[in-house]
Amino acid sequence: MGHMWSVLANPHRFLGFSRYAVPSAYSLGLILFAWSLYQALWRVPPDEFQGGDIMRGMFVHVPSAWLCMGLYLGLAVASFVWFIWRHELADVAARAIAPVGAAYTALCLATGSVWGKATWGTWWLWDDPRIMSVLVLFFLFLGYMALRAALETRQSAARAGAILAMIGAVNVPLIKFSVDIWASLHQGPSVIRAEGPALAAVYLHPLLIGFLGQGLLVSAMVLTLMRAEIFSQQADRLMARRLGGG
Amino acid sequence: MRAAPIRRSFVQAVMEAWSGGAGLLLPVGFFSGTAMLVPFALGSAPDVLSDIGPGMLWLALALASLVTLERVFQADLHDGALDLWVQEPAAISLVALTKTLAHWSVSGLPLVLLTPLYGLMFQVPPETTLPAMAAFGLGGLTFFLWGGVAAALSASVARGGLLIALLALPLYLPTLIFGGLTVKTGFEDSAFLFLLASTLFALGVAPPAMGAALRLAAD
Amino acid sequence: MRAAPIRRSFVQAVMEAWSGGAGLLLPVGFFSGTAMLVPFALGSAPDVLSDIGPGMLWLALALASLVTLERVFQADLHDGALDLWVQEPAAISLVALTKTLAHWSVSGLPLVLLTPLYGLMFQVPPETTLPAMAAFGLGGLTFFLWGGVAAALSASVARGGLLIALLALPLYLPTLIFGGLTVKTGFEDSAFLFLLASTLFALGVAPPAMGAALRLAAD
Amino acid sequence: MQGHGLGAVRGERILFSGLNFTLGAGELVALRGVNGAGKTTLLRQLAGLSQPQAGRVDRAGRHHWISHNNGLKAHETPRRHLMHWARVWGSSAGIDEVLTMLRLKRPADVPCSLLSAGQKRRTALGRLLLEVRPVWLLDEPFNALDAEGQAWLGTLMTDHCARGGAIVAALHAAAPITPVREFTL
């Protein structure tokens, strides 16, 4: 593991690795995602208790919820690695994660909101701790991007962003445990919990496979953005050399 | 009088506003963030919410005008750009007006464009969307104008933040009242006319006041 | 470590806060002004008022922390005082904490002392006064701490105002929730404990974050 | 440009009073005086930035103003700053040539907040090249410039006076110019 990191911390190695990893992740992720969607939309029996057919939205909602938390953790970890060891690639990763994370958080909010209209009878609850903590996550992503964009140099943007990202990380456990601490309309955990999953296998397997598929897609997107960033940095450097700077 | 100085002061101010903070992302995030904060402070029973929804946005607009303009004139004073503008033959009040309009267009106008979206979120009846957009547009402009006067007056004061807020709040009141009524009653009612009048009044009075305050700050 | 640097940074910050704006008159006027503004924005039916009264004050407190701290660190950066503090052996995070406390004590604490008065104005039941004061005290402190982090992070940004607000708002939320609950339910409920916990958390995390952000701004 | 009976009071202190000041074409006047004597105050009155507490200033034609605060916005680059004022003044000066003269080709697109002190000063001095104006009011213009820059500015000032322009410059140390007249406060 340690070896792998030191290999990947080198941008050239990273470009070499990601050149093959990106298309593979896209294709495998698409296949798994398509399979789980097929299962979700046509194969799985509807669960009347969860609002009938609308519960099929679970197969988008739940992975997107896990992924947006995971992406924030990724952002925090990448920021930490950059802050301590100054691996430039970690900063490139953090920068790439932010927009994907914001998009997935928006997706989680949107699907939850649609589902909520069907089951709770309302699109939005201003005092539900689960909804609010996810909304805070969304604003953390936005704030992170805004802060980076506002700072003049890449170095200072990276440092300021890292500080913010690390502070914001406390919000993730807050999201996870919000349903346990406060009274929330949102249901408690049924998959990721100490006693093991409580979901029937018909639901659980497509859900997990769909999660894996979307996870691969997300990784592919992040890697794509990272490659673009590295290329643009290299182009900048080349340009500067051409112009006789440096 | 030549138009170039006015045009350039607009361009400079828009660039200043734009460069400092991630373009449009910032005001959009800001308005959404404030809208999010208020239900916690004020309670969120659904009927209350659709009632206070527009109120939240008024507060967000007032806050945006305060925090935006606070830095503008103070920065001009400290970096010496104010000296240069004061020496232009173009009236400093026109330049100040242009700067204010520029900052409004970057930090206040987005709320107008987002109004339909917020209307959905707060379950406001759709037929009030157009009056609400007009009210946020005119009202926001007025907030920025009076906020500009307050900011120019306290540009040379060290702890201007609270002072600006204190100076601006009473000036905001009439706009807030008529604007709030316009959102509720639409264009037919006289409230809209009063709102329009208060905006025109601000457009007439605020620029010379800003000009005088800025001359004073440069002295 | 010697205590003198910390003590002096407190004194300097209090003088800075005090000198710039008419001493205590300013925060008192500001809190009253905001309290006055909100009924207009949100309607003033008596039952609504006693319901949203504390909410207004929360908003005023959030606003005060934002507009106050915005200038503090930016001024330190521009006048070079930050350079001097960063070179002191006293940890910059402690100095930043002290400065924040000083500004809170001038611009946030007055609200706590005024709470009984506002309670009368908004017809809040008298037995909730003490919890409300505790909530405004702890909550205001937390607002200032997170606001300090946001202000330090964007000290070197030209248009910091909106950015600071955007960064601070998500950090304010938990405090606002627990603070609001404490005002309603008093000390017995767990809300007060959560509020206390969120304040302690801010006291632990905000100073090093401010310190790191200020070092960055000086670099 | 003429000042008649100018007076300035700061706090309880009279900086100067009944001061008469004449600036003729082709003159280069060095304003001298100890720290706090009132040089900057007088220059601001001549520029019309500050209202004289007594007396009046007669101005003929426009002037350029360079002071300690260079007048650069943090987000502007040297190129944008010069372009901005060229447009405001309706000048057709070639920005690229001006940047070359100022030796600012390299940092031409770096935001001013990141420039070195001398580069900021050079950017501000660039405004002198955008438009021909009879009078230049300069407050310690040689500060922060390197030796080459000081020599360049000295020549620029001398040339301006040779072409019939007039300059008032607050100066402390020796500078590579020979003032026609010293005016001590």
Next chain:
Amino acid sequence: MQGHGLGAVRGERILFSGLNFTLGAGELVALRGVNGAGKTTLLRQLAGLSQPQAGRVDRAGRHHWISHNNGLKAHETPRRHLMHWARVWGSSAGIDEVLTMLRLKRPADVPCSLLSAGQKRRTALGRLLLEVRPVWLLDEPFNALDAEGQAWLGTLMTDHCARGGAIVAALHAAAPITPVREFTL
């Protein structure tokens, strides 16, 4: 004080790299270089304000720091500023004597935002007199001072080195000091 293999990168530009710098007791080093060469950057690295992109700085003992930004708060008076730092550093220097030496007796109680450029600079230089520290890092210290002030500062710097102190000063023009060594970037 020593710097080993220092490097600074700004944007796409390398200001300096592999730079070794030694400052011994009694040395007065003049830092020279054209505008934008990196003098301020190097001084900030030596002071620990800026993280070197490469290399490291070994410091022995504390230093005084005087730069373009004088470090004065707008609301402070010269007296309060010096008192403040004297207290922070636990110094027992007599503020009144220091103010007299700086010729700041008159504006001692005027808020810094109203002072003249030279008076602000003098207030900042006053910090040098509050506490004896082996190393002084000065960025264009003679700027804004009048002739008398420049002579005074020159003597102060020479005396400091004679007493075994060490000084690094970024300088452009001729100054009333004779540096032991010139270090050109």
